[in-house]
Amino acid sequence: MKTVMWENNKVVMIDQNKLPNELEYVTMSSVHDVANGIKEMKVRGAPAIGVTAALGLALAAYNSKATARHEFIKDLEKAAEIITGTRPTAVNLFWAAEIILTEANSVKGTLEEAREAIIKKALNMVEEDVQINRKIGEFGANLIEDGDTIGTVCNAGWLATAGEYGTALSPIKVAHEQGKKVNVIAMETRPKLQGARLTAFELMNDGIPVKVIVDGALGHCMSKGMVDKFICGADRIIVKSGGHVANKIGTYMASVLADKHKIPFYVAAPSSTFDFDKDLSELIIEERSKSEVGVINGKWIIPKGANVFNPAFDVTPPNLVKAFITEEGVISPPFREQLKILRC
Amino acid sequence: MKTVMWENNKVVMIDQNKLPNELEYVTMSSVHDVANGIKEMKVRGAPAIGVTAALGLALAAYNSKATARHEFIKDLEKAAEIITGTRPTAVNLFWAAEIILTEANSVKGTLEEAREAIIKKALNMVEEDVQINRKIGEFGANLIEDGDTIGTVCNAGWLATAGEYGTALSPIKVAHEQGKKVNVIAMETRPKLQGARLTAFELMNDGIPVKVIVDGALGHCMSKGMVDKFICGADRIIVKSGGHVANKIGTYMASVLADKHKIPFYVAAPSSTFDFDKDLSELIIEERSKSEVGVINGKWIIPKGANVFNPAFDVTPPNLVKAFITEEGVISPPFREQLKILRC
Numbered sequence: 001m002k003t004v005m006w007e008n009n010k011v012v013m014i015d016q017n018k019l020p021n022e023l024e025y026v027t028m029s030s031v032h033d034v035a036n037g038i039k040e041m042k043v044r045g046a047p048a049i050g051v052t053a054a055l056g057l058a059l060a061a062y063n064s065k066a067t068a069r070h071e072f073i074k075d076l077e078k079a080a081e082i083i084t085g086t087r088p089t090a091v092n093l094f095w096a097a098e099i100i101l102t103e104a105n106s107v108k109g110t111l112e113e114a115r116e117a118i119i120k121k122a123l124n125m126v127e128e129d130v131q132i133n134r135k136i137g138e139f140g141a142n143l144i145e146d147g148d149t150i151g152t153v154c155n156a157g158w159l160a161t162a163g164e165y166g167t168a169l170s171p172i173k174v175a176h177e178q179g180k181k182v183n184v185i186a187m188e189t190r191p192k193l194q195g196a197r198l199t200a201f202e203l204m205n206d207g208i209p210v211k212v213i214v215d216g217a218l219g220h221c222m223s224k225g226m227v228d229k230f231i232c233g234a235d236r237i238i239v240k241s242g243g244h245v246a247n248k249i250g251t252y253m254a255s256v257l258a259d260k261h262k263i264p265f266y267v268a269a270p271s272s273t274f275d276f277d278k279d280l281s282e283l284i285i286e287e288r289s290k291s292e293v294g295v296i297n298g299k300w301i302i303p304k305g306a307n308v309f310n311p312a313f314d315v316t317p318p319n320l321v322k323a324f325i326t327e328e329g330v331i332s333p334p335f336r337e338q339l340k341i342l343r344c
Numbered sequence: 345m346k347t348v349m350w351e352n353n354k355v356v357m358i359d360q361n362k363l364p365n366e367l368e369y370v371t372m373s374s375v376h377d378v379a380n381g382i383k384e385m386k387v388r389g390a391p392a393i394g395v396t397a398a399l400g401l402a403l404a405a406y407n408s409k410a411t412a413r414h415e416f417i418k419d420l421e422k423a424a425e426i427i428t429g430t431r432p433t434a435v436n437l438f439w440a441a442e443i444i445l446t447e448a449n450s451v452k453g454t455l456e457e458a459r460e461a462i463i464k465k466a467l468n469m470v471e472e473d474v475q476i477n478r479k480i481g482e483f484g485a486n487l488i489e490d491g492d493t494i495g496t497v498c499n500a501g502w503l504a505t506a507g508e509y510g511t512a513l514s515p516i517k518v519a520h521e522q523g524k525k526v527n528v529i530a531m532e533t534r535p536k537l538q539g540a541r542l543t544a545f546e547l548m549n550d551g552i553p554v555k556v557i558v559d560g561a562l563g564h565c566m567s568k569g570m571v572d573k574f575i576c577g578a579d580r581i582i583v584k585s586g587g588h589v590a591n592k593i594g595t596y597m598a599s600v601l602a603d604k605h606k607i608p609f610y611v612a613a614p615s616s617t618f619d620f621d622k623d624l625s626e627l628i629i630e631e632r633s634k635s636e637v638g639v640i641n642g643k644w645i646i647p648k649g650a651n652v653f654n655p656a657f658d659v660t661p662p663n664l665v666k667a668f669i670t671e672e673g674v675i676s677p678p679f680r681e682q683l684k685i686l687r688c
Contacts, residue, residue: 020647153560185653188637190534190558193645196638200650211651214534214637216497216559216594220658223596250560252567253601260600293532293558294540297641301537303364306544307555309529314564 002163004043004052006123009062011055015042016159016194020201031060031079038086038093041192045160046235046273047133047167050092051126053083057100058122061115072111076104076118088284089246089313091236095272099125129162132270133170135327140171140231140268141178143323143330148175148228149183151218151258154248155198156233156268167233167268169202171325176208184210185227187218189250191293191310215250222261230258231325234269235313239342241280243318243335249311255320267316268325271342286312346507348387348396350467353406355399359386360503360538364545375404375423382430382437385536389504390579390617391477391511394436395470397427401444402466405459416455420448420462432628433590433657435580439616443469473506476614477514479671484515484575484612485522487667487674492519492572493527495562495602498592499542500577500612511577511612513546515669520552528554529571531562533594535637535654559594566605574602575669578613579657583686585624587662587679593655599664611660612669615686630656 004013011028017040018024026042028034034056037043043052060079066072080097087093100118107117144150154160156168165173175182184203188196196212203210213221221227232254236246245251245267258265290308294300302308324331324339331338348357355372361384362368370386372378378400381387387396404423410416424441431437444462451461488494498504500512509517519526528547532540540556547554557565565571576598580590589595589611602609634652638644646652668675668683675682 021644187560188534188645190532190560196646196650201647204647204650209651211653212637212646213653214559214593216531216534216592216597217653217655217658219597219600220593220655221653223658248560249558249564253560253563253597256563256604257597257600260604293556297643297645299641300365301532301641302540302556303545303548306540306548307553309555309557309561309565311561311564314561314567 001158003048003159004055004126004162006055006058006119011052011059013037013043013052014159016044016198017042020197028059030063031056031082034059035082035086038083044194045156046090046092046233047129047161047270048159049087049090050096050272051129051162053093053096054100054122054125056083057097058119061118066111069111069114072114073104076101087286089235089286091275092272096125126162130164132327133161133165133167136167136268136270136325137165137170137174139330140266140325141174143266144171144175144180144182144229146180149185149226151185151187151221151227151230151254152199153187153195153232153250153254154189155194155202157199157202159198159202160233167270168231169199171231171268172208173206176206182208184208185221186210186212187215187250187254188212189248190215218254219257222257222263227263229264229266230254231266231268234267234273236283237267237269237274237324238278238280238283239274239276239339240278243321243324243339244280245316245321246283246285246313247316249314252314252316255316259320264322265320266323266325267321270327274339274342276343283315288312345502347392347503348399348470348506350399350402350463355396355403357381357387357396358503360388360542361386364541372403374407375400375426378403379426379430382427388538389500390434390436390577391473391505391614392503393431393434394440394616395473395506397437397440398444398466398469400427401441402463405448405462410455413455413458416458417448420445431630433579433630435619436616440469470506474508476671477505477509477511480511480612480614480669481509481514481518483674484610484669485518487610488515488519488524488526488573490524493529493570495529495531495565495571495574495598496543497531497539497576497594497598498533499538499546501543501546503542503546504577511614512575513543515575515612516552517550520550526552528552529565530554530556531559531594531598532556533592534559562598563601566601566607571607573608573610574598575610575612578611578617580627581611581613581618581668582622582624582627583618583620583683584622587665587668587683588624589660589665590627590629590657591660593658596658596660599660603664608666609664610667610669611665614671618683618686620687627659632656
């Protein structure tokens with residue numbers, strides 16, 4: 001299944017906020033629509049919002065009323081600013097914007113040809129994402145033994161990517177295809193419950209046994225020997241610092257608990273998630289609204305006027321990561337040295 | 345404020361499932377009503393369900409149609425069985441049942457006098473609980489410095505006791521009364537969100553600044569230096585094993601994170617919570633329903649047919665506990681030796 005598509009010169013995506021109760025596709029006809037869709041987390045997951053950003057920029061190219069190349073580029077740069085401003089922690093937005101703007105600046109021919117080249121580039125990025133994630137799955141499946149139970153946080157499945165496999169769930173799916181028995185313990189992942197809503201939905205569709213737990217139960221499950229390995233995705237990995245992982249809030253906690261119980265903790269991510277430029281100190285942790293925590297299914301669960309602290313991400317230090325699973329292979333420490341292979 | 349009361353020979357309690365949106369009192373006229381109230385967590389928190397159990401048995405004494413003492417005792421024993429079967433992890437239920445049954449067996453005089461003695465005993469237990477918790481607060485407040493931010497899980501405030509102070513929140517309230525500046529970070533505590541609903545409600549009423557976080561954000565907050573100390577309550581503390589703490593799911597995770605970040609982790613509990621009889625291996629961890637995790641505000645958040653693992657409690661080993669705060673004083677390691685003072 002596909003998370004996001006290009007149809008009749010519009011962007012069509014699953015509204016993931018309505019899953020698992022409703023599978024509803026929404027159509028977006030401007031880059032503003034797409035940016036709002038990313039902000040409201042209709043689409044989420046690092047690779048998915050990366051390719052969605054690319055499609056959003058394709059939409060900006062398609063809609064541009066520019067008559068000269070420099071105006072066209074200006075329109076695209078404006079669009080890129082709108083898109084990258086939606087979720088500051090996700091490196092894939094910037095990655096997508098850079099690729100599309102590079103294409104816009106380098107492509108030859110008429111304005112119409114440039115427009116088409118950009119749309120084609122974005123569609124290629126969608127296709128490539130699926131292939132990359134399949135490779136992550138193949139490398140990662142080697143780490144999974146028959147009978148393993150894998151813990152995971154948030155949703156890093158096909159819904160978090162362009163489609164099909166996902167990142168953290170890809171090794172699990174490939175191992176399952178290979179005939180290994182794999183079970184999953186999915187942290188529900190408050191506040192937005194992507195584990196309960198999306199990961200459970202995906203794995204059930206794939207026939208992979210999954211149990212949902214509240215986030216606070218992970219330590220208990222690990223202490224009882226119920227988790228053999230933990231695999232999560234990532235929103236940005238800072239290479240300069242040796243591989244600090246920005247991922248969904250709760251990931252750091254999971255890594256500390258895994259370390260305590262000697263459970264291997266893996267991060268599965270395509271090379272587009274690795275940030276070779278920024279220092280750790282430049283990493284922005286997005287803080288989201290109070291109502292995202294305080295309102296569930298339309299009703300407040302906190303008293304009126306209560307304060308909430310709602311960081312969307314946390315940072316797992318590289319010493320708690322056993323290995324990174326990428327489309328180029330499984331990368332083990334020393335990360336500062338080994339991660340260089342991702343920079344082509 | 346009082347959590348549970350004896351009024352016109354009935355038990356009246358706040359329906360805590362409706363907080364913070366509605367403050368509704370429910371009236372219970374039989375021990376079965378009271379048992380259901382405990383099971384459905386209308387009343388929750390170890391000391392609160394202890395005194396509620398005592399009042400439930402007082403109700404059984406009041407309602408008994410027995411005409412002979414041995415029938416009366418039999419009625420009470422049946423009632424005790426019903427009450428203690430509701431939440432197997434909570435030692436306070438058994439504590440309350442033992443006290444009431446001992447009273448029933450030892451009291452002299454007519455059946456009518458026995459009935460009255462039991463009701464009086466239960467009411468005394470309610471009163472004593474408030475005094476005990478005030479003492480916990482006084483001892484615990486000495487551990488809190490001006491400007492501290494205290495992390496806590498679930499609700500161990502007045503709503504978790506007979507009223508007024510609570511256990512884990514009592515040191516915070518007493519420190520606040522003493523003029524110290526204290527802030528609280530409250531884990532929302534899925535699945536039933538007692539932190540978000542009840543702890544925030546209580547502390548806001550007391551004028552103590554509180555921030556609600558999702559449970560998965562605790563590690564992030566600790567890593568950012570936002571938490572100076574952590575205080576939680578307990579449902580049962582196994583003394584024979586040196587002080588293993590059964591408490592709300594998520595507590596163990598908090599203790600591991602506190603240890604990782606060198607944050608003192610305290611358990612505040614009255615001596616009635618300490619179990620001197622059972623071995624750790626005999627500790628039963630209550631598992632609750634799938635819908636408790638899967639349904640929030642009347643709507644399913646997991647796919648139809650998804651599996652859920654919902655342990656209500658976890659176990660924190662004594663090596664992760666800095667000290668126990670009790671009505672007899674602050675008890676530091678070696679616990680096996682020091683906890684003996686609680687057995688009078």
